Amino acid sequence: MIPFRNTWPYEIVMSDIYVQYCPFCNSHNVLLPMKPKELQTIHEGKKKILVFPCCNNNIKIIDTDTDYLLCDRPLR
DSSP states (O other): OOOGGGEEEOEEETTEEEEEEOTTTOOEEEEOSOOHHHHHHHHTTOOEEEEOTTTOOEEEEEEEOSSEEEESSOOO
16 A cells, blocks of 8 residues: 555646645745656656755655655655
8 A cells, every 4th residue: 555645746737747836845836847758657667856946855756646746755
């Protein structure tokens, strides 16, 4: 079972990936520095370190689905 506290929701708008707010600094509508095609490679097993552009905090993404990023540590 995947722990819900290690997930963070995202949205794809056009060809950009956004999160409603940053889990670290609470900035709203943060554009993530990754493209939708990277989500598939992460889901297939490749891990990615994601640096939030608003505050430079980072997370390691270990899996994705159509709504959530699964990280290696709790974000909630």
